[in-house]
Amino acid sequence: MMVVSTSLDLTMAMPGSSASGTPPTSELLIFPRGFDINEPPYEDARAVSAEEDEESGGGGGPPRKKLRLTKEQARLLEESFKENHTLNPKQKEELSIKLNLRSRQVEVWFQNRRARTKLKQTEMECEYLKRCFGSLTEENKRLQREVEQLRALRAPPPTVVSLDTRVAFPASTLTMCPRCERVSSTALDDNGFASFGHYAINWFSNSFLALPQLPDLNLKAEDAVV
DNA sequence: CTTCTAATCCCCC
DNA sequence: GGGGGATTAGAAG
Numbered sequence: 001m002m003v004v005s006t007s008l009d010l011t012m013a014m015p016g017s018s019a020s021g022t023p024p025t026s027e028l029l030i031f032p033r034g035f036d037i038n039e040p041p042y043e044d045a046r047a048v049s050a051e052e053d054e055e056s057g058g059g060g061g062p063p064r065k066k067l068r069l070t071k072e073q074a075r076l077l078e079e080s081f082k083e084n085h086t087l088n089p090k091q092k093e094e095l096s097i098k099l100n101l102r103s104r105q106v107e108v109w110f111q112n113r114r115a116r117t118k119l120k121q122t123e124m125e126c127e128y129l130k131r132c133f134g135s136l137t138e139e140n141k142r143l144q145r146e147v148e149q150l151r152a153l154r155a156p157p158p159t160v161v162s163l164d165t166r167v168a169f170p171a172s173t174l175t176m177c178p179r180c181e182r183v184s185s186t187a188l189d190d191n192g193f194a195s196f197g198h199y200a201i202n203w204f205s206n207s208f209l210a211l212p213q214l215p216d217l218n219l220k221a222e223d224a225v226v
Numbered sequence: 227c228t229t230c231t232a233a234t235c236c237c238c239c
Numbered sequence: 240g241g242g243g244g245a246t247t248a249g250a251a252g
Contacts, residue, residue: 068243086229111230112243
């Protein structure tokens with residue numbers, strides 16, 4: 001059935017659509033709800049759907065108005081989409097003729113298909129990143145516990161003994177020579193002391209010296225040697 | 227001007 | 240309520 005149609009590119013906007021698309025009341029009275037003036041210039045895709053879709057029954061009465069594409073149309077569109085996610089104008093035209101749809105419908109179908117594919121991918125990516133975050137958080141906790149355990153092995157902390165006063169105090173307070181204000185090279189003397197000349201660092205245990213440098217995942221300001 | 231994306235509407239199941 | 244066809248605005252080329 002050929003539909004007598006003008007090629008007016010007008011749309012019967014639905015009530016409640018975006019501001020610019022809200023139609024005057026008269027239009028609502030003239031056209032039934034669901035009417036789209038952008039019908040194909042050839043056969044109505046919806047009528048075609050009703051004819052081709054065997055599930056629609058094909059009984060008596062007027063064919064039910066249907067927005068859905070037919071299974072065959074959807075299948076061919078999917079097939080085409082698999083090959084290419086975008087269409088050039090020629091492909092679009094060919095496909096629209098093949099499917100008996102307006103090229104605009106084909107175009108819109110591809111646009112929506114791309115958008116929804118991307119949405120799905122984004123959702124999957126989001127789930128994946130959530131799982132990564134969870135496992136990395138666990139790993140971080142585990143490593144922090146490990147760091148704490150290794151730090152505990154350091155106790156008592158290394159001390160520095162003043163050769164002048166013989167007073168011992170924590171090494172962390174003495175990374176710099178208070179007299180000459182130079183950082184120690186930690187060269188050990190005969191007694192196993194790192195010497196500033198007048199100060200010596202007592203590196204209590206060989207096991208401490210053997211400790212590898214640990215990555216400090218949560219280095220705090222107070223941990224930093226000033 | 228054409229085509230695309232993003233946002234949104236809204237019919238239909 | 241969700242899927243999916245359609246519209247709109249605005250960006251990009």
